[in-house]
Amino acid sequence: xxxxxxxxxxxxxxxxxxxxxxxxxxxxCVGVGPVKTTLNPMVTGTSVLGVxxxxxxxxxxxxxxxxxxxxxxxxxxxxxxxxxxxxxxxxGDYADYQYLKQVIEQMVIDEELLGDGHHYSPKxxxxxxxRVMYNRRTRMNPLWNxxxxxGFYNGESFLGYVDKLGVAYESPSIATGFxxxxxxxxxxxxxxxxxxxxxxxxxxxxxxxLKVLYYRDARSYxxxxxxxxxxxxxxxxxxxxxxxxxxxxxxVSGFE
Amino acid sequence: MDDLLESDWTTxxxxxxxxxxxxxxxxxxxxxxxxxxxxxxxxxNRVLNKVCRLHDKxxxxxxxxxxxxxxxxxxxxxxxxLHGIQMGQPPLVQAAATIVxxxxxxxxxxxxxxxxxxxxxxxxxxxxxxxLGGMMIKQQFAVGGSGSTxxxxxxxxxxxxxxxxx
Numbered sequence: 001x002x003x004x005x006x007x008x009x010x011x012x013x014x015x016x017x018x019x020x021x022x023x024x025x026x027x028x029c030v031g032v033g034p035v036k037t038t039l040n041p042m043v044t045g046t047s048v049l050g051v052x053x054x055x056x057x058x059x060x061x062x063x064x065x066x067x068x069x070x071x072x073x074x075x076x077x078x079x080x081x082x083x084x085x086x087x088x089x090x091x092g093d094y095a096d097y098q099y100l101k102q103v104i105e106q107m108v109i110d111e112e113l114l115g116d117g118h119h120y121s122p123k124x125x126x127x128x129x130x131r132v133m134y135n136r137r138t139r140m141n142p143l144w145n146x147x148x149x150x151g152f153y154n155g156e157s158f159l160g161y162v163d164k165l166g167v168a169y170e171s172p173s174i175a176t177g178f179x180x181x182x183x184x185x186x187x188x189x190x191x192x193x194x195x196x197x198x199x200x201x202x203x204x205x206x207x208x209x210l211k212v213l214y215y216r217d218a219r220s221y222x223x224x225x226x227x228x229x230x231x232x233x234x235x236x237x238x239x240x241x242x243x244x245x246x247x248x249x250x251x252v253s254g255f256e
Numbered sequence: 257m258d259d260l261l262e263s264d265w266t267t268x269x270x271x272x273x274x275x276x277x278x279x280x281x282x283x284x285x286x287x288x289x290x291x292x293x294x295x296x297x298x299x300x301n302r303v304l305n306k307v308c309r310l311h312d313k314x315x316x317x318x319x320x321x322x323x324x325x326x327x328x329x330x331x332x333x334x335x336x337x338l339h340g341i342q343m344g345q346p347p348l349v350q351a352a353a354t355i356v357x358x359x360x361x362x363x364x365x366x367x368x369x370x371x372x373x374x375x376x377x378x379x380x381x382x383x384x385x386x387x388l389g390g391m392m393i394k395q396q397f398a399v400g401g402s403g404s405t406x407x408x409x410x411x412x413x414x415x416x417x418x419x420x421x422x
Contacts, residue, residue: 041389065391076393099390
């Protein structure tokens with residue numbers, strides 16, 4: 001392996017003609033020059049769930065920061081209040097989320113200082129975030145997060161998703177990470193028959209999904225927060241725990 | 257044959273195969289660490305001080321690559337001294353932790369170091385901050401380093417908030 005201390009000529013991090021090019025991301029290459037891109041998330045959060053209801057949006061996430069398979073930090077908040085009409089939850093790398101949180105908080109402060117009565121709408125925030133995430137991925141230095149953005153603006157609920165590739169969409173129910181496989185079908189089943197949930201029904205649905213995720217996601221934790229945004233503003237409640245039922249343990253048979 | 261045998265540790269990165277721990281007690285913080293530096297399997301330094309001063313009442317304990325961690329400590333030490341003089345009063349532990357976190361986050365891919373920042377300030381008393389992976393998280397107690405895996409369970413069960421120095 002050559003040690004590349006020379007300036008990259010054609011484009012940053014690109015191959016020089018005639019040279020062996022090793023793509024950033026091959027972790028076995030020690031000494032092929034500094035790698036300036038986020039390759040591996042370190043401390044990560046698992047699923048974030050979001051559901052629209054009649055009069056607002058609810059987002060939930062557990063309070064665990066995993067270090068690989070180690071349940072390292074068991075009291076971290078992955079939900080944040082952006083402003084009085086927007087909330088945000090992130091899964092993925094926690095350091096990147098903290099960075100994002102810092103940037104967004106500063107943006108919101110700067111906007112308050114303008115004093116024109118305008119605040120970032122959830123759609124605006126979502127659009128901005130999509131651009132940022134896409135731009136970072138194009139520079140091969142992503143913010144390794146999947147973000148769920150919820151809000152209530154002008155009488156309308158908003159629920160959006162942005163991930164580290166810049167993929168973005170809106171949906172009445174959203175789940176990231178493992179939740180996409182386990183919780184999303186549960187949420188869709190309820191919402192397809194009854195698209196207009198009440199706040200309590202949404203809460204029940206979320207808690208049911210969180211319980212299932214705790215049962216079946218190996219990187220989850222039984223301590224979570226729920227953030228709700230309505231006409232009246234933002235409320236982040238927590239920490240809560242799911243009531244778990246292990247009765248079926250007795251029914252296991254076959255090897256004693 | 258001999259070449260194969262001896263080249264192993266000469267090319268290994270020098271790292272601290274470490275256990276570091278910091279805990280808040282009633283009145284301040286306690287920080288501790290081991291003192292071994294290894295390059296692969298060889299122990300190259302058995303008396304390294306892994307508890308480094310960032311300011312009079314703010315220390316950090318280092319783990320990961322010895323060089324990386326010491327480089328970060330050097331930078332933070334300088335910045336903290338400057339900050340303390342500018343503020344005219346002892347700096348907050350949070351300030352030290354933030355500087356460490358900023359460096360570790362910005363150079364996340366190049367550095368392999370985990371620093372536990374702990375200290376006492378007049379505003380918030382004793383505090384411990386973990387900066388794993390470029391995040392900053394305030395904790396009642398923290399463990400770090402490759403040896404810390406063995407004491408997670410013990411630390412979890414033995415720690416209670418509001419303990420005395422003993």
